[in-house]
Amino acid sequence: MSELTIFHIPVCPFSQRVEILLALKGMTERVRFQVVDVTKPRPDWLLEKTGGTTTLPILETPDGKVLKESLVILRYIEELWPAPGIARDDPYERAIERMLIAREAAFTDTGYRMVMNQDPAQRDAYRAQMDSHFVGISRFLERHACGDPYLFEHFGLAEVVFTPIFMRFWFLEHYEGYSPPTGPEAARARRWHDACIAHPSAQQVTYREIVTLYYDYAFGAGNGALLPGRSRSSFAFDPAWRTRPIPPRGKFMPAASDADLGLL
Numbered sequence: 001m002s003e004l005t006i007f008h009i010p011v012c013p014f015s016q017r018v019e020i021l022l023a024l025k026g027m028t029e030r031v032r033f034q035v036v037d038v039t040k041p042r043p044d045w046l047l048e049k050t051g052g053t054t055t056l057p058i059l060e061t062p063d064g065k066v067l068k069e070s071l072v073i074l075r076y077i078e079e080l081w082p083a084p085g086i087a088r089d090d091p092y093e094r095a096i097e098r099m100l101i102a103r104e105a106a107f108t109d110t111g112y113r114m115v116m117n118q119d120p121a122q123r124d125a126y127r128a129q130m131d132s133h134f135v136g137i138s139r140f141l142e143r144h145a146c147g148d149p150y151l152f153e154h155f156g157l158a159e160v161v162f163t164p165i166f167m168r169f170w171f172l173e174h175y176e177g178y179s180p181p182t183g184p185e186a187a188r189a190r191r192w193h194d195a196c197i198a199h200p201s202a203q204q205v206t207y208r209e210i211v212t213l214y215y216d217y218a219f220g221a222g223n224g225a226l227l228p229g230r231s232r233s234s235f236a237f238d239p240a241w242r243t244r245p246i247p248p249r250g251k252f253m254p255a256a257s258d259a260d261l262g263l264l
């Protein structure tokens with residue numbers, strides 16, 4: 001029986017973190033995931049739980065306490081159900097893990113800004129910024145990793161945090177033609193990236209689902225917002241994104257219609 005409830009937006013990378021952690025722990029059944037439709041205003045019962053904020057995921061305990069922020073939720077689950085431990089035990093190793101995790105926010109921010117960017121003149125600057133994140137991660141791993149391809153011997157907490165973001169950045173491949181740098185300066189990060197994406201505990205979403213759902217981001221509309229001339233967001237649940245046509249690659253072109261995207 002489920003002991004905790006997560007309210008989440010499907011295909012959200014931040015809630016996939018929790019799904020991966022639970023899969024690694026063999027505890028998927030202990031948390032119930034309740035889907036929230038981001039294309040509609042948040043219902044009052046949900047806003048009551050969050051105290052008025054709209055960002056998901058949130059976790060609710062059986063006695064109605066609510067936690068926010070995926071990294072906080074990961075830590076809570078790890079401490080609530082400590083065995084098997086996924087974060088490092090040793091204080092120094094835990095610090096190394098946290099140093100890598102501390103790079104996540106800027107990395108995520110650049111990728112989301114890049115997919116939403118509508119100015120062709122800014123494209124090269126975004127590519128250079130993404131490349132420099134990968135080079136920075138590579139240097140970090142070369143210096144601190146005790147394992148290969150992972151940071152330590154197994155897929156651990158740093159991998160739980162980064163993998164869903166690596167997968168979301170399939171939208172950069174599809175809409176920007178961008179993939180992680182292939183040169184030697186980023187080789188260690190690339191090896192880590194590829195191993196993270198291939199890990200059996202991280203297969204909750206596919207390339208197709210991500211690029212179909214995030215189409216509107218590539219044309220500048222995030223979080224279920226509507227683009228001009230459209231009546232449905234690409235984040236709509238229905239028709240299901242698993243069966244809609246995969247949107248065309250690229251983005252600096254006329255935007256597709258509801259019909260082109262299989263949304264009618």
Ligand SMILES: N[C@@H](CCC(=O)N[C@@H](CS)C(=O)NCC(=O)O)C(=O)O
Nearest residue numbers: 012013014054055056057069070223
């Ligand atoms: N820092 C937050 C980010 C969560 C986040 O950005 N969630 C997105 C969905 S992927 C969201 O709820 N967007 C809608 C909103 O903020 O109203 C976390 O790690 O939990």
